[in-house]
Amino acid sequence: MKILTWKKVIIVSTLLSSLLILVILFSVTVGSVKVRPSRSITILLQSILGLKGGGTETEQAIILSLRFPRALLAGLVGAGLSVSGAIFQALLKNPLADPYILGVSSGAAVGAIVAILMGLSTLSLGLPLASFMGALLTILAVFYFGRQEGKIHPNTLLLAGVIIGSFLSALIMFFISVSQKEELHTIIFWLMGDFSFSNYQTIRIIFPYILLSFLFLYSRARQLNLILSGEENALQLGVNVENLRLISYLSASLLTAASVSVCGLIGFVGLIVPHSVRLIFGPDHRLLIPCSALVGASFLIASDTFARTLLAPIELPVGVITAAFGGPFFIYLLKTRKVVKTL
Amino acid sequence: MKMKPSRFFLILSLFISLWPSLSHSATLKFVDEVGRKVAVPFPPKKIVSLAPNITEVLFRLGLDREIVGVSIHCNFPEKARRKIQVGSYINLDFEKITFLKPDLVIATGTGNTRNMVERLEKLGFPTYVIFPKNFDGILQSIDHLGRVVNREKEAEAIIQEMKRRRQRVIERTLGLPRPKVFLQIGEFPIVTVGKGSFGDNLIDLAGGENIARNEKKMYPRLGKEEILKRSPEVILISSMNPKGDYQRLLQEWSRWKMIPAVRDGRIHMIDSDLIDRPSPRIIDGLEKIAKVLHPEEFKK
Amino acid sequence: MIEVQSISFRYHKAWVLQDISFQVGKGEFIGLIGPNGSGKTTLLKILYRLLSPQQGEILFDHVPLKRMGRTDIAKKVAVVAQETHLLFPFSVMEIVLTGRSPYLGHLMFEREKDLEIAKKAMEWTEILPFAERPIDELSGGERKRVFIARALAQEPEVILLDEPTANLDIHHQIDFLNLILTLNREKGLTIIMASHDMNIASEFCDRLLLLQKGKIYKIGIPEEVITQTNIEQVYGCEVWVDQHPVSGMPRISLLKKGVQ
DSSP states (O other): OOOOOHHHHHHHHHHHHHHHHHHHHHHHHOSSSOOOHHHHHHHHHHHHTTOOOOSOHHHHIIIIIIIHHHHHHHHHHHHHHHHHHHHHHHHTTOTTOOTTTTSHHHHHHHHHHHHHHTTOOTTSTHHHHHHHHHHHHHHHHHHHHTEETTEEOHHHHHHHHHHHHHHHHHHHHHHHHHSOHHHHHHHHHHHHOOOTTOOHHHHHHHHHHHHHHHHHHHHTHHHHHHHTTOHHHHHHTTOOHHHHHHHHHHHHHHHHHHHHHHHOOOOSHHHHHHHHHHHHHOSOHHHHHHHHHHHHHHHHHHHHHHHHHTTTTSOOOHHHHHHHHHHHHHHHHHHHSOSOSOO | OOOOHHHHHHHHHHHHHHHHHHHSOEEEEEEOTTSOEEEEEESOSSEEEOSHHHHHHHHHTTOSTTEEEBOTTOOOSGGGGGSOBOBOSSOBOHHHHHHHOOSEEEEETTTSOHHHHHHHHHTTOOEEEEOOOSHHHHHHHHHHHHHHTTOHHHHHHHHHHHHHHHHHHHHHHTTSOOOEEEEEEOSSSOBOOOTTSHHHHHHHHTTOEETTTTOSSSSOBOOHHHHHHHOOSEEEEEESOHHHHHHHHHHHHTTOTTSHHHHTTOEEEEEHHHHSSOSTTHHHHHHHHHHHHOHHHHHO | OEEEEEEEEESSSSEEEEEEEEEEOTTOEEEEEOSTTSSHHHHHHHHTTSSOOSEEEEEETTEEGGGSOHHHHHHHEEEEOOOOOOSSOOBHHHHHHHTTHHHHTTOSSOOHHHHHHHHHHHHHTTOGGGTTSBGGGSOHHHHHHHHHHHHHHTOOSEEEEESTTTTOOHHHHHHHHHHHHHHHHHHOOEEEEEOSOHHHHHHHOSEEEEEETTEEEEEEOHHHHSOHHHHHHHHOSOEEEEEOTTTOOEEEEEOOTTOO
16 A cells, blocks of 8 residues: 655655755856866865865865855755745645745845845845845735734735735835946846855855754644645644644745845746646655755756856856746646646 | 117017027037937037036036036036936936926937937937947047037047047057956946947057957856956956945955965956046046056056 | 533624534434524534634533644544545545544654554445545545545544535435444444435434524424424425335425415
């Protein structure tokens, strides 16, 4: 009898982790400057093992200060956005949900734009911090307005999120219209999403948020399966639905906030990765959550690698690649398997 | 002979109505730098400038009272800041312009939009468009503007001085090794200057080699990997705030000591108005760049 | 085993249930009948604490319902209600296994024992052959059995049914009700069923509760509750009440207006 066991989860996770490692290695060996793949990998491994590295100073800088942190950050963000998307789809019982649907991303954008307009250095921590603040305030606002009779209700949450998101978008348009040429360029660049400024400091800061949120959500994976069948069903099976909704909403929002504040708005990942994973591995969250994280990480790292190498030395915005590759792939999945049977 | 009062008033009113056109001796037809035919009441007594480089040229030509409106970006000379502002590069307050009733509006192809110029035409304001693309282009624009505002002698003087100073730079840097230069505009993202931009032109004239000179885009975005690969010996940072950002930008670059420019401490800030604005001060920019690229030569 | 003491409930201003009191003995098969809006479904929801009454108390084996934890309630009471659309199709096995949820606590994965119980529940409801199939591929009748299997997997003492035969063809209705009856007789499960079909309630239930506008109109065995007068009072229409020719239980037949 086939049921999901922890053994199966471990096996699949290990396989996907191997894929992820391959993708990271690929990302580290490819770039606008030609470095021999064997050299790149050696430099990376030596650094991880704490050994003195080979290769020229330039090569070391390229691998360890540019490509590797970029891969790590893209992986973290890809995992964060994918898991967040999966959770919002369950929470709102809506297959069209993605991490940005409740306005968190707009809040992060407003925070970033205010920081840019105030002249905060774009390379300091001020910008991601301001962005994160904006996201947090939005999370609280949506939570406050999205409650009905003191309880979180999917439809009112959705409505509150969409309305607040629209309001924030209007605010963004306002800021754009009054900003000067130089600021405008920076703002638009931030909005498109970019990993070219990845560094270990940022990674160290957001890693705990992403890890904690992931662990929280995974511990509730079994109950998340239950709320998919409706509030009454879940309640009668002993699930504290209100509590679950609250924790899921806050954790998933935190994942989104952490991701967006360090790299801007990257679309598609949070929507198609969970769906694709579901089509292949099934809707059980005990498998869906770790698989979405691993597949999301690989997907975004690969997309970012293509974004910076396809038209070298020009760098494309990574959102272009996620849409260009993700879209057709998802349509292919749609045609060969069924996404949602009943809506 | 005593004139009847009614006749007196008739002659007076005739005189008054003809006065505006009498004070202009003519309307001269010009062809501007984008090929448009412009009929200018000559000499123009009320001029609006739509870009800072134009404003600088006009003031250098000796005009002041004649300049009745400038853009919000016009910050040089000091006097320009006190003029009435009529808009930005892309956004014009047409009401203000209508109120000012200029004889001549001057726009630049390097910033203002075609849409703006067409609207001004439709509203009946003669609009002259300059479009300087490099150092020589700037000299030409000064010459053209001199003719249009009736200051040909002053224009000629400016041009001669700029030519003279340029020649000096070329002579002094002739035969010197040409260092590889990276000119950074903007931080987020990092944008540099490619073929056809002023920055590229200046670096070349100053005896340097722009590492992005073969990029087809005028303002290409280079990834850090590329910059590392091309190992510039000098980094020039174009900034709106040269004094303020220096320490911070130095710190940012300090991580990349494998770049010769960082290792040797040859990172310099330059006021962006001097190198990105097609105005008479571009020669100041050129001289500054030359000094930075060839310090030993210019110490003497 | 269940004591309902003077409960009253309202959503907003109007009282939906007023001063309801009754008792249910262990192993009884109770039917809740009454017109739409009389409060049947609301009463069921209160019995598993989806809703809480503003007044009154419910006792389960002398323990007040409101003092019981959610998982404790889930271990005692299972619900087979109207089906909600499943967003993503799970398999029959997976759905029945969710019935073990109250016993898993913080555990992420089901144990061998849980698997065994689920299997037995599926055997009992004769859906074991469908175990691996996604639920949306099953017919209405088969789906209902899946949810009964899930309820059985909860190992409850009480099963609440809300309009269980709605939308079922008669052969499925008969199968289903016989299954419930067997559950009641062989396993001793207490059943409370809300139904708008009074003939079914009459056939299968031990006792009936007739509700009208939130109050109990009559409670007792079918013969006492389903009478011409009672039905005409509560429903405001004329019906014909006689005895089912085979079982002898009261049976209601519709009359066209003006015929008597």
